[in-house]
Amino acid sequence: MPHFPVNHPARPLYRALSGLIGLYILVFGVYGVVQTWGDGLFDRGPNYALGLRTNLAFALVSVVFGIVLMIGASRRGNLGHYMNLTAGAVFLITGILMMSVLQTSANFLNFSMSTVLVSLLFGLILLATGLYDKVGSEEHAEEERRRRNHPVSGVSSH
Template sequence: MAAHTVHSGNRRRIRFDEHLPVDHRLNTVYRVGAGLMGVFLLVFGIFGVMDHIGFFDTGGDTVIGLNTNGTLSVLSIAVGLLLLVGMVIGGNFASTVNMVLGVLFILNGFLTLGLLDTDYNFLAFRIQNVLFSFVVGLLLMAFGMYGRVGTSLPHDNPYWRARHPEPPPQEQRLALGRQDRQGPQGQVR
């Protein structure tokens, strides 16, 4: 039989924008992830635009070892700028941007894998672009989810506390022990 957990009605909806303090150590992880990927995509896009590659050209022009065309270059610049904005804002915004763009990169990798060597490959992707899309997607997701999801988050983690409004079991025992030692007016017996 499957065991079902019944949650009490005091559980509130998680709003991630309220739970991470601005100076929290996770903020650095989110910013670094967004910044590294953003700078690379921005440089890749700028080099592609500088080469004056046709906007929908699928001729096989390469920049930094990846195939590109004008459309992919402009798209890379836009995504790179979005990641840099996430880096500047930091916190939950950077984490969410990293996660969302990570998922989109992975989906894009699957989509373009199916479009290789077809007339619908308007971004001029080759297999190295597909692999790059998968790697960047996984890295962005890892940077975005770091400290936000997991089975062993520490009890002082703001995301753990948002999911578990009641005190952790150890803190509950300590609170009960303090109540046993105190009388009705809070005096120690």
């Protein structure tokens, strides 16, 4: 079982980072919806929002994802922790999958290489924030620190 740091002192910074990513994604999505309104849902035209290629489907998904990330960043419990871990994995997987279909008709979200790179970067940042923003009781945090800083019990030096 993985041992995530509990009550990490930089947790507010990590939550702020995930909130800023969520805000960027929300603004990108809203701007993208405005730019692509009236086009087909999966149109592959030259539509850009905040420097990244988009279509109506990608813009709508971005609005939803931006709202979800901002909600996760605003919660004090572990909801944000799990949302960031999940969102980080989704962004990494989406970036890799969309990179593999960039030059094909399967590029239904109208990604470009710059969109792939931003997706991978956001995925790594969200995954990192998810690793360090777990909340728990002080007893739980102390137990995690003790487990992390001490050798495994029961190992003899004979």
